[in-house]
Amino acid sequence: xxxxxxxxxxxxxxxxxxxxxxxxxxxxxxxxxxxxxxxxxxxxxxxxxxxxxxxxxxxxxxxxxxxxxxxxxxxxxxxxxxxxxxxxxxxxxxxxxxxxxxxxxxxxxxxxxxxxxxxxxxxxxx
Numbered sequence: 318x319x320x321x322x323x324x325x326x327x328x329x330x331x332x333x334x335x336x337x338x339x340x341x342x343x344x345x346x347x348x349x350x351x352x353x354x355x356x357x358x359x360x361x362x363x364x365x366x367x368x369x370x371x372x373x374x375x376x377x378x379x380x381x382x383x384x385x386x387x388x389x390x391x392x393x394x395x396x397x398x399x400x401x402x403x404x405x406x407x408x409x410x411x412x413x414x415x416x417x418x419x420x421x422x423x424x425x426x427x428x429x430x431x432x433x434x435x436x437x438x439x440x441x442x443x
Contacts, residue, residue: 318343319341319342319343319344319415319432320341320342320343320434321339321340321341321413321414321415321432321433321434322339322340322341322342322434322435323337323338323339323411323412323413323434323435323436323437324337324338324340324437325337325338325437326411326437326438326439327438327439327440328440328441328442329403329439329440329441329442330441330442331403331404331405331441331442331443332402332403333403333441334399334400334401334402334403335400335403335439336397336398336399336400337353337397337398337400337411337413337437337439338395338396338397338398339351339353339395339396339397339398339413339434340394340395341394341395341396341415342394344415344432346391346394347370347371347391348370348417348418349370349415349416349417349418349432350367350368350369350370350415350416350417350418350420350424351367351368351387351389351396351413351414351415352364352365352366352367352368352413352414352415352416352424352425352427352430353365353366353367353387353396353398353411353412353413353414354411354412354413354414354427355407355409355410355411355412355439356409356410356412356436357406357408357409357410360409362412362427363378364378364424364425364427365377365378365381365385365398365411366378366381366385366387366398367387367424367425368387368388368389368396369418370418371391372388372389372391375387376424376425378425380406381400381407384400384401384402384403385398385399385400385401386398386399386401387399396413398411398413400439403439403441404441405441405442405443406441407439407441408439408440408441409438409439410436410437410438410439411436411437411438411439412433412434412435412436413433413434414427414430414432414433414434415430415431415432416429416430416431416432417431
């Protein structure tokens with residue numbers, strides 16, 4: 318079956334960096350676009366970043382643009398989220414999600430993603 322497994326979360330000081338990874342199995346990874354979403358306590362899940370199936374197109378939420386970078390390695394079925402200059406407001410559980418490359422819904426629409434990981438906690442201390 319399809320599995321997405323996030324890793325790399327943890328505790329980091331404000332201004333520091335963290336690299337999240339999402340390892341996929343059970344699907345033809347190069348046929349799926351991937352998004353990162355996050356959910357802070359008491360808040361709704363929100364879009365963070367998107368990468369197309371080929372890796373040729375990326376998009377970011379305004380709140381992370383210029384600080385976070387999404388990338389993928391289709392040979393290793395892995396997507397990464399490099400988080401630099403992190404802020405306390407980046408504290409959340411981070412989820413990766415995958416959807417077919419043919420899905421034309423907005424990349425920030427969480428319900429357009431059919432597969433989700435369990436999430437990894439990121440905590441930024443001030």
